[in-house]
Amino acid sequence: MKVDIILKNTVPRIVKSNIIAHRGASFYAPENTLAAIRKAKEMKATWVEIDVALTKDRQLVIMHDDTVDRTTNGQGAVFGRTLTELKNLDAGSWFSADFKDEPIPTLDELVDLVLELNLSLQLEIKPSFGNDKELAELTVERFEAIWPKEKLSDVFITSFSPVSIDIAAKSLPHIPRAIAFKTIPEHPHEALKQANAQIIHLLDDDYPLKDFERFAQSGVEFAVAIVNDPKRARALLDIGCQTLITDKPDLLS
Numbered sequence: 001m002k003v004d005i006i007l008k009n010t011v012p013r014i015v016k017s018n019i020i021a022h023r024g025a026s027f028y029a030p031e032n033t034l035a036a037i038r039k040a041k042e043m044k045a046t047w048v049e050i051d052v053a054l055t056k057d058r059q060l061v062i063m064h065d066d067t068v069d070r071t072t073n074g075q076g077a078v079f080g081r082t083l084t085e086l087k088n089l090d091a092g093s094w095f096s097a098d099f100k101d102e103p104i105p106t107l108d109e110l111v112d113l114v115l116e117l118n119l120s121l122q123l124e125i126k127p128s129f130g131n132d133k134e135l136a137e138l139t140v141e142r143f144e145a146i147w148p149k150e151k152l153s154d155v156f157i158t159s160f161s162p163v164s165i166d167i168a169a170k171s172l173p174h175i176p177r178a179i180a181f182k183t184i185p186e187h188p189h190e191a192l193k194q195a196n197a198q199i200i201h202l203l204d205d206d207y208p209l210k211d212f213e214r215f216a217q218s219g220v221e222f223a224v225a226i227v228n229d230p231k232r233a234r235a236l237l238d239i240g241c242q243t244l245i246t247d248k249p250d251l252l253s
Helices: 034-042 083-087 107-116 132-146 149-154 162-171 188-195 209-216 230-239
Strands: 019-022 047-054 060-062 120-125 155-159 177-181 199-203 222-225 243-246
Touching: 034 047, 034 107, 047 107, 047 132, 060 107, 060 132, 107 120, 107 132, 120 132, 120 162, 132 155, 132 162, 149 155, 155 162, 155 199, 162 177, 162 188, 177 188, 188 199, 209 222, 209 230, 230 243
Parallel strands: 019 047, 019 243, 047 120, 120 155, 155 177, 177 199, 199 222, 222 243
Antiparallel strands: 047 060
């Protein structure tokens, strides 16, 4: 399977891949788990995206939602549980019995596996309950300690939170940043400047292709999430989108 294809535009790129595996290969394995990262590698992905969240005892874990209800056998807020409590949860059975007892990874465990598999990483800071500042500060501090300096071209940080992105920019200025938007900004360059970022991430949400085409004409590097339909994927690449964030690493195969 060949993932990368030639793009029509010539925007200088930070992410040199058309595909980022969203929370790992999350169509084929439980999202944000080590199993999903291994599956992404197996399916020839070169980049993976994961979400980092904060526990009650200020530990960093890989989790998207504010609560554990959807993706584990537990209930309640991630921020309201300790790491030990979260580690006792089953984060795989909700997806399939084949993944029974799959644990919630810590940031350290996730990074260790990404490095072992020689993958590149999109690290999304995922605040909840107003902990944007604390989560970002702890994340960038820990990430700087565990991510090799020789692999700085293989990582970028993203968030919907301008507060979190600002902290990342000040603490880790040498690591690129993407600001995520739920709606398409009218002025891409101004949006990047205000966010102190280099990349923009947009939600697909059935926007007409012409809206993305106008955005592509700005020359800003951008990605669209979450794209799981091959026809839609190729249409977005054709109009100038650089990167697709997808649950299916084999989307373009």
